[in-house]
Amino acid sequence: MGVLLHLLSGVALLIWGTNIVKVGILRVYGANLRHVLSVSVSNRFAAFLAGVGVTGLVQSSNATAVIVSSFVGQGLIAVAPALAIMLGANVGTALMVQVFSLDLSWLSPLLIFIGVILHLSWKGSKAGHVGRVLIGLGLITLALELISIATRPVVQAAGVKVLFSTLTGDAALDMLIGAVLTILCYSSLAMVLFCGALASAGVVSIHVAMALVLGANLGSGISALMSTSGNNQPGKRVTLGNLLSRLLGCVIALPLLTKAEELLALVGSEPQRMIVNFHLLFNVALALLLLGATAPLARLCEAILPGRNTGDSQVTPRHLDPAALSTPTLALSNAAREVLRIGDRVEQMLDNLLRVLRTNDLKLANATCRIDNEVDDLYTAIKLYLTQISTEALDEHDGERWTEIISLTINLEHAGDLIERVIVDTKEKKIAHNLSFSEAGMQEIAEMHARVVANLRLGLSVFLTGDLRSAQQLMAEKAAFRDLERDLSRSHLQRVAVQTVESIETSSLHLDLIAELKRLNSLFCSTAYPVLERAGMMNRSRMKEDPEEKVAAVAGAR
Template sequence: MILLLLSLSIVGATDPYGDVVSGEGKLILSGNPIKIAVQVIEEGKPVVNKWVYFRAHNGYLTYDSVLSDQSGFACVEFIPLTNGWVEGIVNGELIEIHPSVLPKDTLIKLILSVVIGSVLILMGLDSTNKGFSRLSGERIRQTLWKMTNRPIFAYLTGIFLAIFLESSTLTGLMLLGLLESSLINLTTSLIVLAGASLGSTFTVQIIATDIIQFSPVFVLIGFLLWQSKTKWSYIGRILLGFGLIFFSIWLIRESIKPLLDIFTLDVNPIILFFGSIILTFIFHSSAATLGLLIGFIGVLDFSQALPIILGANIGTTFTILLGSTRTSSEGRAMGMGYVILRTIFVILSVYLFFLPRTLIPTSRDIANIHTFVNMWGFALIPFVYPLAFSMNKMFKRKLFGVKLDTMYLSTPSIAISKCHEVIRESMEIVINMFKATLVVFKKNNNALRKVVIRRDDEIDKMQEELTTYSSRLLGEELTEKESNKCVTILKIMNEIEHIGDLISKNLMSYAGKKIKKAYFFSDEGFGEIQEYHRSVLFNIEETQAAIGSMDKEVASVLLRKQEESKEKINRFRESHLSRLKVGKPESIDTSTLHLDILNDFDRINFHIYNIARAIIGKL
């Protein structure tokens, strides 16, 4: 309060730039000293050597009276308690100086509430994400597999996936796996992500709903359902997660209530923008960052809230970008394309800064702005095509390189898909090795023989990584169906590794011996080797097709050929013995070699049939 006299007045001190230095509104912890400054003026000029008297309310002063200096300033130190303030008095006229006093216990409660609230939000989002993914992860993957290249359908699919998975990040990680499997293309994946960006705002809309007071009910019902061993346990996880999120927001709101009448946050918007990006990347979730923002409703105006919302929209892309660095070139192209796409959303949303900046937004305002920012995805669908073309040019595709990343373990359907990619890739290597085997024997190509041996080292490494990864995956909360799939994949990988060993350690050893000793097969003998090689190669390729879709029908057809294979190899053995009786020199020199090759081809067939049995579920 400022009282003016006709000739003499006392006002709060300001510096030459007009900034208040009186201590009015300055944030200070209770018990800490603050400088209180007033100015005595007369007809607009400072008054020197005028006694100014001070009176403390809920606090302590260093002096209770001070002479004004050359600038008319009179300054004292004030140690405030809760709600402390000071009166300055000159000639019966007074001014009140009210600093913003923050009780120490309130600050401690605020820090603890923010930390605990952040942890609870992350736990809640993790619980709901796992609940949704466990409940329908496999069904969602099947939906994506069947997706066409129609952009509208892809966009709508992205919206519904993000709503159901409760995360555009989780949708993106799932798309990475499907992209590497060539089940979708880059353009489609970016359109799906554009839709997922909008769908993910649904979570923030729920968080902004005024049902926070029911958080204990959500937690209780969710926990009870989670303890059941049925599908309801996944619904329980979802309810428990939302309950934790609502409780964390209530906790933060309660902790800042004492601050609402004390101060509003005044931070540079650029700092808030980049801080939001970093925080969202750490949380791996824009919903977590915006959940915290909703908790701070009342101390932020639009000028502070907008940079946080926009920063969260960019920060959420870096989790997918980081995950894509450990995938194929197409995966990296998707990660970078997604960052560019969401950045354009933010750039196009600068019009939001024309909103009244001093208004205090409600939780619904924050949720709606977040939704509006991501609605740009639909308008930008035509832009996705040149963006995908540019990303494909920037990142070149590699033939092999599935990465078993631990970030997929929290979503078993994705992790199992990645493991499935490994056995498909390793089977592709085996096919190439087996095709090369005949060339090595036919042309005595020693360089190719060494290449085939090195390819087996790749299979050994893939088996080791798959076994380690699958062991960790089996330690997660899997359904019986997911657990069986994981075990089947391990069985198949074991058979593939045996085939690789037969080719590299046995067949290539025979080839080395043939090259070194300059042996030659008889025309009839090598013709039989070629014929049996074609038969085994056909079985391997049929097995590869069965593995691709885990088709039990194809596997069953393959198993019915066992008797035919046995008859064929017995016929070739008898034919070879007949040539030995005739006394053909080539047959005599290569007799052991010839039979060993046929026997190992037969052993490869044995492992092929084991893979078919594993697919059917009889191994």
């Protein structure tokens, strides 16, 4: 029982390490990876290479499937090139299996050591996320070593040998068993390496292990389809096509397993190496077979899943008309209208945040985090739309407007991430322990929150109208907000000093919340910079103004 527990913990650690790498890479390079996937559709080969590269970085073809499906659901990518990306993603996963099948036990402590230093020293920054990625890679190599150690007694046990001896008859049944095991452990990488270990120990034959590997590929396709089950119809067509391609490959490969075994024996007779080589051979051969047939496969998927978007239509871009790209001024106007929709979603997240802070509503907290995904989707759509506008056709005014739109889009996307981070901290530090803010503390947070929301609305108004007085008012609010943060932090610490229980219990979250609200306010107030610069009222990022006017503007804002 202990040996089995060690094996299961090794598999769990492998999945967790893969997830850490995926999250870290997407946080550091998420927008760039999405951009690579979205623009690499000029031809099938470029899309295929993009799938290989991105999946090699995020360590998960399922993660690539989710990204690509979201693009198809938004209409940014057609189904056919998306299927080419997924063929590349499958090859990328097989290449990572090749890498992790090597003896990398010496690398694990080094990666974890460096990763922890980077993550703790620069938490929240790009370097900190890179450290997170290194920790994940270290955990993956450590997990594979633990799995290897745990499988040695397991595969030698008489009961295990009897169990796996039943997998020597029907290759199709063996394949289905491999698919089920892959769905359960949610990692084709772990399953393929485990099959290699079984073959290396002589528990199963090479033939059976290869059938299990086919099942791992099939199970991975099913897992990807399940992970996008909530998407709209176009998005689900990508993972459906991926599953159908893998199923076709398995049907073709099953009767050829003996021939494949003979071919692989020419390269090397070591059982584990033969298994991982077969996994790579299968995915490369499948890519070569279907890369030129993605269009018919896409049509088949459209026939199976007819209809348009069935998801939440309010997060689908409404104003990004591709026909307007030839008229830059009109295209910029469309992009500006879409940015305002992001502003609406961010304001909704802010409203939900205050309710979560007051009520500890876990369901609302989770729903608010999902809104950030919608913000990310709209951000990606706007960014890609703007990159399609010919900058050569922009005059000086339109060029400045292009910069304003992309800057506000980036700031609002960052604001959504900040709010999500506050929600996650609230869940961990407050809701999980059923804590509450003090009455005075909650009132101060509500006051600060109201001013942030007001400044978001004012910032969007400045973005639309370019009104100079509103821009001055916004900058005055930013200066006043610094003072407000200091006052509220001092007030909270005074409550802690007099032993207010609620303030002591929530002190860390309270101070972090005040700091994050200040950052949000700074993002919203930055809309004023272009207006003030055009008016000649900015000098090294400071507004030229009379102190009395500044005080008047703040008073007016209140």
